[in-house]
Amino acid sequence: MAVRYELIKECKDTGARVGKLHTPHGVIETPIFMPVGTQATVKSLTPEDVKRTGAQIILSNTYHLYIRPGTRVMEKAGGLHKFMNWDKPILTDSGGYQVFSLGDLRQIKEEGVTFRSHLDGSKHFIGPEEAMYIQNVLGSDIMMAFDECAPYPAEYDYTKKSMERTLRWAKRCKDAHKNTDKQALFGIVQGGMYQDLREISAKETVAMDFPGYAIGGLSVGEPKPLMYEVLDYTLPHLPREKARYLMGVGSIDALFEGVERGVDMFDCVLQTRIARNGTAMTSTGKVVIKNAKYEEDFSPLDAECDCYCCQNFSKAYLRHLIKANEILGLRLLSEHNLRFTLKTMENIRKAIMEDSFVEYKKEFFKKYIY
């Protein structure tokens, strides 16, 4: 089996747990946050930069790589690891979420999805078999099943039909996946914000016996308490001995809440996206670096942070760079935000190991204002 989850320690007070995910490209300590490298690059950073943030695995997007540079180039490159020179684990999504996000440009049928490229309008088709084929070419350590992520809000009937189709697609993905010894295929639980649908989806997906399970269809616009409620009734249906991945979630508070409920893996573009807008995540909350109060502030972004940015540059300099539209500014903030998040995950793992997760969370949010 390509990927194996090893449970190391469970929190005595909550669902939080520490584990190890063994993959062909190395061992990942969980709970973990995965930086996103949509187009075969974590925006503005080299693989070395990404590694020094503490990243153990990154996520890349199948739809984007399928559209550009295309499956043929990726095949000739010898897969995504070689192409982008990243030798640690990679998780790829299935392209489903991205394709559904195209809105009017796509049409969903039982067979799969016909869509037009966001780049040149050319017509394409991706179904479960195509999603497996592309991800087999990419050679990611963890592949995701081709699913439909229902929008929020969505009617019960639509969500039910969509969830049921996602189950049928999961089966087809399993059958089409060609490289099971080197790539693990994770199933995805859907069902929107409806408890019975989530339970059916979880049970049926688990019945197909995947090496790991994701919870999809969250962080799609619903209020956070609703997301946590869905996690509360969904996670108990996922097996204790497999990794659990909450897709597209990465705000600091949601990371804590997810971990507390038993989530092992997270990904989000938030860290690098807000960096490009000049916003930093720090131990006291968000810092909008363009703010005039930082003009003559020669202290680091976060006095507690061990990242390259905080060790070498001041808020005044970062403010100057961002105001002057200098790439170095968003690059330094990107690296910082990823390091801040991954360091927080390190602290979370440590706290769980030391039976102090609840206390750590409390302490953290005494300082962190959001």
Next chain:
Amino acid sequence: MAVRYELIKECKDTGARVGKLHTPHGVIETPIFMPVGTQATVKSLTPEDVKRTGAQIILSNTYHLYIRPGTRVMEKAGGLHKFMNWDKPILTDSGGYQVFSLGDLRQIKEEGVTFRSHLDGSKHFIGPEEAMYIQNVLGSDIMMAFDECAPYPAEYDYTKKSMERTLRWAKRCKDAHKNTDKQALFGIVQGGMYQDLREISAKETVAMDFPGYAIGGLSVGEPKPLMYEVLDYTLPHLPREKARYLMGVGSIDALFEGVERGVDMFDCVLQTRIARNGTAMTSTGKVVIKNAKYEEDFSPLDAECDCYCCQNFSKAYLRHLIKANEILGLRLLSEHNLRFTLKTMENIRKAIMEDSFVEYKKEFFKKYIY
């Protein structure tokens, strides 16, 4: 004296020479190319990135830093080195060239130049005394005198008056410079494309006894042969025992021609500017990475190059990054272009030391097509 030029070796066939420029922030081997960090950052690169290209000194622009973040912030930061975390030598221009480039936004008088900020239209004045004050605050190792760079083409009379004013301004700069033990002020020879004016300017500037001399007013649109002609009749008037700096020049062929005529220092935005457009400088000439022929070319940009980009990434990947507008693409090309240029300067110094500069130049341009 803040800066001392040490002549190490003169080429027996040409004016080329190897030297050492001793500065408060370390020794620079010449001939040298200086990467440009206009706004207190070499675009897209960290100080560590810049160092690994082989850079020994960078140039920064007084006008830009005066406008943003401003002299007060730079003073409170403790100078430019600290602000941008660069511990090697820095040369700053005087702001003159940038201010004259503002066109209709500026007005030149004997006292100095009144101009409007390119950012917010606010009114400012910089004369020789202000240029010295700002550069004293910046704390650059090498400061440049406040001069007027005449446009090309320019009438004889205009060029003469402008050159004479530049001489008067040079004297005022010398008198206003406050920090002579830690910062060296270089004089600038002007005179456009007129031999007698260049000779007068050179002699009068040298008579003021600066620790180094620049040739300004070249690479302003004139044909390259004309530039080389000006160098031919100007350089003999500059003292052998002082460093000679050709401002704003950095195309590979012009670097060789300048060195051959006795130039020690160069700067140019070309390397990083064309990188941002997806163009690489290689041992066989320019490579436009978006070209379709590189789509499945998994070889490095330049097989002979030892830079981080060439050691880790393929042309196919770089093409993908540039086509996808990914910052990492222009960042890697920026680092490569600087490394290529600085490595070429290393080779030039080595060739001069081994009495083989003429042969090296010949060999180089057998392969390098421009």
